[in-house]
Amino acid sequence: MASPALPALAELLAAAHVVSLPLTTRFRRIDTREAVVFRGPEGSTEFSPFAEYDDIEAATWLAAAIDFGWRAQPSPLRDRIRVNATVPAVDASRVPEVLALYDGCRTAKVKVAEAGQVLADDVARVRAVRAALGAEGRIRVDGNGGWNVDEAEHAIHSLAEFDLEYVEQPCASIAELAELRERLHDWDIPIAADESVRRADDPLEVARAGAADLLVIKAQPLGGVHSALDIVGEAGLPVVVSSALDTSVGLSMGAWLAASIPTLDFDCGLGTASLLAADVTARPVRAVDGFIEVERVELDDALLTQHAASVERDAWWRARISRCYEALTTLELVRPDR
Ligand SMILES: O=C(O)CCC(=O)C1=CC=C[C@@H](O)[C@@H]1C(=O)O
Numbered sequence: 001m002a003s004p005a006l007p008a009l010a011e012l013l014a015a016a017h018v019v020s021l022p023l024t025t026r027f028r029r030i031d032t033r034e035a036v037v038f039r040g041p042e043g044s045t046e047f048s049p050f051a052e053y054d055d056i057e058a059a060t061w062l063a064a065a066i067d068f069g070w071r072a073q074p075s076p077l078r079d080r081i082r083v084n085a086t087v088p089a090v091d092a093s094r095v096p097e098v099l100a101l102y103d104g105c106r107t108a109k110v111k112v113a114e115a116g117q118v119l120a121d122d123v124a125r126v127r128a129v130r131a132a133l134g135a136e137g138r139i140r141v142d143g144n145g146g147w148n149v150d151e152a153e154h155a156i157h158s159l160a161e162f163d164l165e166y167v168e169q170p171c172a173s174i175a176e177l178a179e180l181r182e183r184l185h186d187w188d189i190p191i192a193a194d195e196s197v198r199r200a201d202d203p204l205e206v207a208r209a210g211a212a213d214l215l216v217i218k219a220q221p222l223g224g225v226h227s228a229l230d231i232v233g234e235a236g237l238p239v240v241v242s243s244a245l246d247t248s249v250g251l252s253m254g255a256w257l258a259a260s261i262p263t264l265d266f267d268c269g270l271g272t273a274s275l276l277a278a279d280v281t282a283r284p285v286r287a288v289d290g291f292i293e294v295e296r297v298e299l300d301d302a303l304l305t306q307h308a309a310s311v312e313r314d315a316w317w318r319a320r321i322s323r324c325y326e327a328l329t330t331l332e333l334v335r336p337d338r
Pocket residue numbers: 028084085086109142144194242243244245268269270272
């Protein structure tokens with residue numbers, strides 16, 4: 001499929017606001033989230049690849065921002081999305097305080113396998129989540145590729161008593177996921193792929209390899225709503241739409257994607273506005289009674305000014321946008337299938 005025409009770089013830069021938002025809880029080893037939000041002709045949109053991503057990887061996130069801000073979106077099939085609470089790798093004693101940030105969520109995703117922690121930390125955290133949610137609650141864990149196959153097998157056996165809905169990216173590689181899936185065959189614990197989708201050269205490889213039971217799908221890393229929908233259609237596996245720790249604008253992109261997927265059986269990881277201590281809109285996309293609304297987000301000028309990034313960071317992001325824009329014109333060489 002040919003890429004739609006890009007807006008001019010000058011138009012993108014003129015529409016851009018670079019912000020730095022404090023987090024309520026340390027997550028992915030960061031305390032502030034930097035993002036660029038834009039007022040596009042179709043509505044507000046976001047570009048917020050993590051700082052360590054190179055320009056080629058970040059260019060796909062820019063394609064997503066352009067898609068959502070400059071291109072008409074599919075008609076949503078639902079007007080609200082059920083979301084999960086996201087529990088960072090905090091001490092078990094902090095679990096009630098973190099869960100309290102998510103109004104009415106019946107599902108929690110718990111970070112495990114954090115560098116510098118041990119399995120007992122994970123077990124204590126997941127135990128505290130089960131105690132807080134009760135028997136009806138759904139618990140999934142996310143290892144972010146932090147275990148090898150033996151460690152993952154051992155950890156999952158230790159966590160199985162808490163009745164896991166699935167385990168997200170327990171190991172880093174597709175080959176490891178496939179082996180672990182074999183070993184867990186009799187345990188009936190599904191494996192979800194996240195990094196093996198969003199950071200892979202080919203997001204469908206993990207599905208083709210039969211290395212996962214479901215896919216975690218994120219709008220920005222997959223090039224936007226249209227592109228992610230194509231991937232979901234081709235993968236033929238159940239999916240969970242999740243955030244990239246976006247501002248409410250990026251979350252609205254994720255919500256739009258989730259609302260456009262015909263079958264959505266899992267609660268989505270789009271409740272993460274609760275991890276931000278500030279946002280770019282007066283009406284943040286936060287869980288109410290366990291759901292977020294599917295709607296366009298209005299940027300708030302006062303908040304954009306209040307949380308504007310420093311002059312240096314603003315210049316860094318604008319230079320990054322310019323380089324990614326340049327890379328977008330050559331991206332087809334990198335990903336010939338899209
Ligand atoms: O899925 C969720 O519940 C929230 C989003 C989330 O966990 C993540 C957002 C951003 C970066 C990732 O490290 C992380 C993830 O691994 O899924």
